[in-house]
Amino acid sequence: MNNLFHSTLGKKYIMALTGAGLFGFVVMHMLGNLQVFLGQEAINRYAHFLQSSKELLWSARIGLLVMVGLHVWSAVKLSAENKAARPVGYLNNPTPAAASYASRTMLMSGLIIAAFIVYHLLHFTVKVEAVNLVGLDFGKLHEQDLTGRLRADVYRMIILGFKVPVVSVFYMIAVGLLCLHLSHGISAMFQSLGLRNKAWWPVLQQSAKGAALVLFLGYIAVPVAVLLGLLKE
Amino acid sequence: MEKGMNLTLIVWRQKDAKSKGSFATYAARAVNPDMSFLEMLDVVNDDLIQRGEEPIAFDSDCREGICGSCSCVINGVPHGGQKATTACQLHMRMFKDGDTITIEPWRASAFPIVKDLVVDRSAFDRIIQAGGFVSVRTGGAPDGNAILVPKEDCDLAMDAAQCIGCGACVAACKNASAMLFVSAKVSHLGLLPQGQPERDRRVLNMVAQMDAEGFGSCTVTGSCEAVCPKEITLDNISRMNGDYAVAMVKGK
């Protein structure tokens, strides 16, 4: 098992498996987000449900953090090795044959996404007032549920947060990059795990692109709706 | 009266492994479109010899696309970019009069430059020595028909076995990865019943050697497959990834 962390193939498995896990999270997260369209009650109830068990919440958070950590670690490590394997390039930096833009920019897109995640966590999870550019402490947004208990008002937080155009645009760019990353990553994941064959590969590649597109639309739907005024406080 | 194309060549010149190389520009005059790319270089070299200059060193042997000796990156693409074609089979009719052509060696730290366009690909041999074989001694083999091999498996094995070990996959890959080469051999033997007894140790040892040689990893860009003169596919890499995982999980 030593090979898992030391061989190139082992590191690719780590990359693929953590990528698969994170992809699952991204799908769930989008489905959660879209509940904003069901109204204040629905999304706030869902958010409260997620936060209700500290044990589960922190297990999930630690799990995600470990996955992100391993994903980034293997990416950086492999990229450094890859750089060392090709110290001198070709004249005028020709584009490698057949390599898609997404496949050539995985590290870049990945690192920008990582930076965005930090901001995103400060923005909506840690709720640091300084980064939301609204001038309001999102931590103090509360409302009462049907039984009268106080809970976080995620609905208003989303709308207030995305009303700031700069924030929305940054979010949409980041999500765009995430989906570019996934358009290659999802199919590559199957390849790295050895789950590919002639018959399925074209389907896989198209599905990966399709999934990336669906995710993109799903994610930007919220800020777009806010900016267009379709979602209001 | 000179007929044919006039071309400008920008060629990587490097005296030996230790020297620093640089690009030099040569004119190729009256190039016959029926020449192969390497024959064009032959003619340029004869001209250089005539003038008492050192000809351009490049590897070539069979000149029919099977030995895997030839190894130049032509206009940024290993073997020049014609589908399923090695540089020795690339013909000058692919170019136009007045074209400027860049010619470079394979670039990879695992393939050190020997001279000009000649690189040292012995890393490939060492990978094969690490496990690219079936350990059968001469003599004592069972009858050829004693073990049945489904035609489909045999055809797939042959698809992989066609690899000529030229190294274009490494040269094309932005990571200088040798995965296509290694996986072709792992697949060839892994698909046949004769290769089963050593399947796990073969893939572990060959990948270990591949890593030790300093090749990069696969980021599934598909460049290797696109330039492979024998059209070896990425399926082989997937197969090797699967084999390696199984061997690793078994703890071999």
Add this chain to the structure above:
Amino acid sequence: MKLDSKIPSGPLGQKWDKHKFDLKLVSPANKRKFEVIVVGSGLAGSSAAATLAELGYSVKSFCYQDSPRRAHSIAAQGGINGAKNYQNDGDSVQRLFYDTIKGGDFRAREANVHRLAQTSVSIIDQCVAQGVPFAREYGGLLDNRSFGGAQVSRTFYARGQTGQQLLLGAYSALSRQIGLGTVKMYPRTEMLDLVVVDGHAKGIVVRDLVTGEVSSHAADAVVLATGGYGPVFYLSTNAIGCNVTATFRAFKKGAAFANPCYTQIHPTCIPVSGDHQSKLTLMSESLRNDGRVWVPKRKEDCSKSPSSIPDADRDYILERKYPSFGNLAPRDIASRAAKEACDEGRGVGPSGYGVYLDFAEAINRLGASKIRERYNNLFDMYERITGENAYQQPMRIYPAVHYTMGGLWVDYNLMSNLPGLFVLGEANFSDHGANRLGASALMQGLADGYFILPYTIGHYFASSKQARPKVDHAEFRKVEEEVSARTQRILAIKGKKAPRSFHRELGKLMWENCGMARSKQSLEANLKLIPELREEFWKNVNVTGEGSDLNQTLERAGRVADFLEFGELLSLDALTREESCGGHFRVEHQEEGECKRDDANFAHVAAWEFQGEGKAPLRHTEPLVYEEVHMSTRSYK
């Protein structure tokens, strides 16, 4: 010199088994004390090096390519014969033996050929066990095809890349031994001379092609598996690097060179397109199954587009001359027919040296899709090289030198007349007589390397008590100095012409005067012109750079220098052999355009002994005694 073939006594079918029992053995503990040098890494060299190392000998293997996997065996397309009779069509060891003897026009040694046929069976098993992906039927059994006009299907194949797959099998066995440390591999290293100590071959002197360093290697035996000498014709289907240097140097050190005039011409190659041409590309002979060979009946039509020439104005040369075999007539016969038509001025294509191979009729009969299914890769290759689409216009083909049957003389043990010097594969002369059958070259290379040499070399070790000299032995020093001096001499000329240009001129002489048809006059011309060209070479060749690094011009020049001497030997052998047989066609000896053998005077092997620089070599003969087969006339009419 005494040429003792050492053919074992007893009935033909039992000779090899009896001989194997009679051979002395080396005890397992002693084997590692014996060092063997193997030069060349093709089928014969790789298989021999691997097998000797498996047995326990210490082996050093040398090749000029950057990897042993690139030796020119890799280019063989068609297949390998094996007398397995898997098809139940009446094949047997006896039949393969007979076909090979007859194909060789009764100029091969009976006992060797029979052993080859016997061994063919084990080769297939061995290769399958190594993982060679021979073609299979749906049921999982091995597939066979009929090849080169054989009446049985005994050819095993791996698509059109059989040589490649067999070589990769042998290379993998060799690689395994290199990994185990039992073989030390020296790639990019060229043998430049043989070292003979007290009458025994005991080492070689090599040049490291990367550093230019000249060094010696001593051993208890030297095995040459360095291939044929096709590039003496300059243009051939051989690789650019194929050369005669190793065998010719051995010849100059006392090994006899047998039958150099036996050269094989392959009819279906892509014609020469210009002076720049560096090699000729072979297209599988299978094309003749569906293609019809023709030229225009009238010279005036030759420049016309082929489609504008009506059937009545076409001369289907093979169908006309050989009605029963038609377009499938054997290689030498089909080649000569093409040459004759071109010599009459009826050749086609820009050079006038080409005949049409037309698929129009087959496409009409079977449909383009069927033809595509059968030959697509060949049609693609043809288009890549010529830029012409053979579905729309006929291919143009012309014969080219393909294989050389002659080589260093060896006895039944594959040992030359120099004790301790073994010669395998195309480099020896032993099995193909005056003409080689399709799919037999691969068989011979592997038979020699896997199954014959490993037995016979042990007998030499066990019976010769010759100690292995050290590399500082005076003889090694002397040969090293000779080699370095020769290199310096070539480098010092700094004349006007590139080595390639001399090679091209030599090739022209060889092809015109000693090619498909030879005459007393043309051969005598060669014996005069080749020495002149050689003289000019040593005055006017220009080798740039130095000897202390990778210098491909220098490598080329050294090889061309040897070809310039060897071409003369070949022409002399052709002149002396006053008969026609197989690949050797003397225009004076023909019967209605066919080879006319002279069994009374020439049923022998001619082996040439070097007599010193500037002296004519001495011709020795080994009579060919046929115990089993009756010599008959080959007829394909």
